[in-house]
Amino acid sequence: MNFLFVADPLSSFKTYKDTTFAMMRELQRRGHRLAACEPQHLQWQSGQPVTALVRRIELTRQADDWYRVTHQGREALRDFDGVLMRKDPPFDSEYFYATHLLEQAEREGARVFNSPRALRDHPEKLALMEFAPYAPATLVTRSAEAIRHFHDEHKDIILKPLDGMGGMGIFRVGPDGMNLGSIIETLNRGGHTSVMVQRYLPEIVDGDKRLLLIGGQVAPFVLARIPQGSEVRGNLAAGGKGVAQPLRDEDRVVAEAMAPVLAARGLLLVGLDMIGNRVTEINVTSPTCFQEIQQQTGFDVAAMFVDALERVTQVSNR
Template identity: 55%
Template sequence: MRILFIADPLETFKTYKDTTFAMMEAAHARGHAFSFAEAGDLSVEGGRVLVDASSVTLTGEETAWFRKEPAQRLPLSAFNCVVMRKDPPFDLEYLYATQLFTLAEQQGVRVFTSGQALRDFNEKLAILKFAEWTAPTLVTSSASRIKAFVRQHLDVIVKPLDGMGGAGIFRLRPDDANLNVILETITGHDTRTVMAQRYIPEIRDGDKRVLVIDGVPVDYCLARIPAVGETRGNLAAGGRGEARPLSARDRAIAEAVGPELKRRGILLAGLDVIGDYLTEVNVTSPTCFREIMDQTGLDVAGLYIDALERACAGA
């Protein structure tokens, strides 16, 4: 196959933990050729979706780990599949890229995850489709409604709808002296919609990333355990990752969500599970492949490339 990865600049990859790099290694091991582009390299001319893409070769070295050829302008249809791995935020430029993907798909291009699915599955709001598996949740731009929610549940997490890595997350209690100013700030004085969730104390045992590939849960999750004095378990916020077999509840959640993900054409998702509750459905650029692979020996990247090969073969 000829695969196009669309992601953030290769120079920014931390290869010892980067999931996209793990995918590239697995693809390379199968003999697949791949190229790289950024979302801003997409264009449309004469009705065709084009991309300025560079062929990439892995060198096997630790630092200078890739060799990139000069970019060529090609139709997106020149590739067997496109793997979208651009990190959030899901801003207007990201939205425009998904719309170009939808146009490309109409021209026969296979895109994972599809433009429509990326638009439909906001990583925070997607849990509302599976409310029976979630903790009490409020979505609103109203600071007063959030304040009432905090008074009701006493301990609440508030987060933006377009972030990643734990950015912009606050833990609030009714007696917080900064409650009003935090709510004014995060809602932009009632102009920005956010999500509030009842705090789940089991976060101390880890915010679990449960991977679902082609609708099927991976047998191990990564429990991201908060650093001392920290509420967030995200690795980007200093959390420690510990691979664990799925619990019965983890698997039940993943098996409930998996068929809908598969129906929507979402080849890879990262479910965030705290305690017994689903808190997010990550579809833009789910991570944690490398940590699970290194700690368990399970070839998660290989499972993903298996699924990609099946999808491109129409299986």
């Protein structure tokens, strides 16, 4: 089968840890053909199908020159067996527009994963509000007064922007309220920007766990991203240490309750972030951690993902 990846520039991939690369490698190992483009290469002209300037590629075994281009040209997305949207956050205006082009391609017969509509309907931080029983106490607001009331109630809180990634812009404010006013001003920009506020979870010392939901199933291992030193953030991009661990039974209960709901909405791959037994984010744009888990446990997450991808594309092609 033919698969197209809509992703960041291939030259930016860190293949030793990149999840999209792991997907490509497993697909090629099974004999599937690969192509890649960037969101900026998508095009929709009236009266014509959605196309992209596509590079057909083959993976090599070399660390630096890890792929070679075998053909380049404009192709219709509907002509691929599957299109994988793997552009990293942030979810900005251009990402939003790309999902509309991808949704039009779906109407023309393309099979896109994750579903463009589901990507729009599940902002990675806001989406957890639907699953409040599994989440910590959370507030989303532009109001400085509401944030102060939330702090008065919960004493120890985390504040973060809705469009952040990799731990960017995350602040902790303890019972003394030190710098709360300044942090609110920084994040909500005078009331013009919404902020997410959550009760601080002390279980963060044991790690911010990434659970992977694939085709409605839960992967048997998680990656606990453990803060280092005085950091409150466990994100790998913020210096956290990634430690793969077996999935705990109590976490499985939560994940298995959410997984089929999200899968039914067209979310083939979801990265569920949990601290303790609470869900803190639902990542749907380009969830990662495949390679870290495989390298530490031997469990082939990419194989599990491609199994699910083959199932859904084969069903669609019947």
